[in-house]
Amino acid sequence: MPVSEDFVGSRPWSSYKVDEIEVEGHVISRYIGDFWTSRQRQDKNLHEVPYRACFKPQLPAFFIDALTFPGEVVYDPFAGRGTTPVTASLMNRRVIANDINPLSEVFIKPRLFPPEQADVLFRLSKIPYDFSLRAELDLSMFYDSKTEAEICSLRSYFMWRKKEGLFDYLDAWILMVATTRLSGHSSGFFSVYTLPPNQAVLPSRQVLINEKRHQTPSYRDTKKLIAKKSKQLLSGLSRQEREFLSQSGESAQILGVDARQTSLIDSGSVDLTVTSPPFLNIVSYKTDNWLRCWFCGIDADVVGKQITVTSDLGTWSRVMGEVFLELFRITRSGGFVAFEVGEVRGGEIRLDEVVVPLGIAAGFVCEGIVIHMQEFTKTAHIWGVSNMSGGTNTNRIVVFQKPP
Ligand SMILES: C[S@@+](CC[C@H](N)C(=O)[O-])C[C@H]1O[C@@H](n2cnc3c(N)ncnc32)[C@H](O)[C@@H]1O
Structure with a gap:
C-alpha cells in the first residue's frame, strides 16, 4: 500500500x-x-x-x-x-x-517517581548496617569485607521491606541506584576496578584482573556513593x-x-x-x-x-x-x-x-x-x-x- x-x-x-x-x-x-x-x-x-x-x-x-x-x-x-x-x-x-x-523494572519504575534528594538521604540514614554479614557466595575478589557487609545489609533490608509489604518508592529508588553501583571501572562504584558497570565479569575472571593489575579491593562507603549517584541522576530535573x-x-x-x-x-x-x-x-x-540479579534477589x-x-x-x-x-x-x-x-x-x-x-x-x-x-x-x-x-x-x- x-x-x-x-x-x-x-x-x-x-x-x-x-x-x-x-x-x-x-x-x-x-x-x-x-x-x-x-x-x-x-x-x-x-x-x-x-x-x-x-x-x-x-x-x-x-x-x-x-x-x-x-x-x-x-x-x-x-x-x-x-x-x-x-x-x-x-x-x-x-x-x-x-x-x-x-532487572528492567528495577531500573524503570523508580525513575517515573523521582524522589527529593533530602528524602533519599534521610531514608539512607535509617537503613541498618550489620558489619558481620557475608554473602553466601565468594565476592572477595570484588569487595573488601566491610563493603561486602554493607552490600549484604542493603540486600537484606530490601528483602525484608518487600516481605513486610513496606517497600516504597524511596526504597525502590535506592535499590535502583545501588544496583547501578555494584561494579565498575572507577572509585564511584562499590567494587575494585573491573569492567564497566553494565557487564559484570565472573569471579574467576575478576581474580585474573586483580592479579594482572596487582590490586586488592579497598573499602567503599556505599551510602556515600549511593547519595552521590542519586544526586547526579536527579540534577537538572525541572x-x-x-x-x-x-x-x-x-x-x-x-x-x-x-x-x-x-x-x-x-x-x-x-x-x-x-x-x-x-x-x-x-x-x-x-x-x-x-x-545485579543476585543483589536484587532475581x-x-x-x-x-x-x-x-x-x-x-x-x-x-x-x-x-x-x-x-x-x-x-x-x-x-x-x-x-x-x-x-x-x-x-x-x-x-x-x-x-x-x-x-x-x-x-x-x-x-x-x-x-x-x-x-x-x-x-x-x-x-x-x-x-x-x-x-x-x-x-x-x-x-x-x-x-x-x-x-
Ligand atoms: C538491545 S536491548 C534494549 C535496550 C533498550 N533500548 C535500552 O535503551 O535500554 C534488548 C532487550 O530485549 C530484552 N529481551 C530479549 N528477549 C526478549 C523477549 N523475548 N521478550 C522481551 N524482552 C526481551 C533483553 O532483556 C534486553 O533488555
Whole structure:
C-alpha cells in the first residue's frame, strides 16, 4: 500500500533521502543524516543508568517528537533500562514498557517517581548496617569485607521491606541506584576496578584482573556513593518534568513478559513503538547481569533461559516476526513502529533489510529506513549508504505505519 504524500512530507527525515532498495519485491526508501547529535546537550542525567546495548535517549526523543502528540501512548517491548519510557514520560506521553529481564523494572519504575534528594538521604540514614554479614557466595575478589557487609545489609533490608509489604518508592529508588553501583571501572562504584558497570565479569575472571593489575579491593562507603549517584541522576530535573514523570508513572504499564505475548496490552492502544530488539548473539544478558540479579534477589538462570539470544538468523527472524504480529494487534490504526537494529558482523548482515518484510507480513506499511550517522557529511551522499556500514555511531531504524 502506498504511503500518502502529505504523510511523507511531514517527516523530518523526508528531505534526506539517498536511495531506494528493493527488499523482497518492496521498494524501500532510505534516509541518511545526522538527525539528533545536536540534541545531546539537552540530555537528562536521569538517563544515566548503565545497561548493555542501550540506545541514547535522542533516538526515541526524535521519533516521539515526529510521530506523537502529548498524552499519546509510547511503547517499548524490549525496554531494557527504559530509555524509551523515561524519554516519553519526560515528553509528557503515556508509557507502556516491557522486558523479559526483571532487572528492567528495577531500573524503570523508580525513575517515573523521582524522589527529593533530602528524602533519599534521610531514608539512607535509617537503613541498618550489620558489619558481620557475608554473602553466601565468594565476592572477595570484588569487595573488601566491610563493603561486602554493607552490600549484604542493603540486600537484606530490601528483602525484608518487600516481605513486610513496606517497600516504597524511596526504597525502590535506592535499590535502583545501588544496583547501578555494584561494579565498575572507577572509585564511584562499590567494587575494585573491573569492567564497566553494565557487564559484570565472573569471579574467576575478576581474580585474573586483580592479579594482572596487582590490586586488592579497598573499602567503599556505599551510602556515600549511593547519595552521590542519586544526586547526579536527579540534577537538572525541572518541576514540570517531575510532574510529567509522575503523571505518566501513575498510568504506566510495566510488564515483564515475552514481547510476543503481551495480552495485558489492549488492542489498538499504542500510538508509537520505539524499540531495539536483542541483536544476534551479541550480548549475554545472563552473564552480564549475574551480580545485579543476585543483589536484587532475581534468579539469573531464569533470566538467561527466557531472553531471546540466538546467532541463527532464521530463529531471530521467526521470533521477530511474531513480535511484529503482536505489535500490529496493539498499535492503533495510523500508529507507528520505529524498530532500531544495529550492524551485525561488521555490516555483513543487514538486519534492517531482514526486518522490512517481517513488518510488512504483519500488516504494516514500511515508510522507510532512517539511518542516523554521527558526523554525517555530504560525502555520504556521494558514496552511498553501502559504503558507510563501518560507522560506529550508526543507528538504522525501520519505520512502519499501521494503515489508517
Ligand atoms: C538491545 S536491548 C534494549 C535496550 C533498550 N533500548 C535500552 O535503551 O535500554 C534488548 C532487550 O530485549 C530484552 N529481551 C530479549 N528477549 C526478549 C523477549 N523475548 N521478550 C522481551 N524482552 C526481551 C533483553 O532483556 C534486553 O533488555
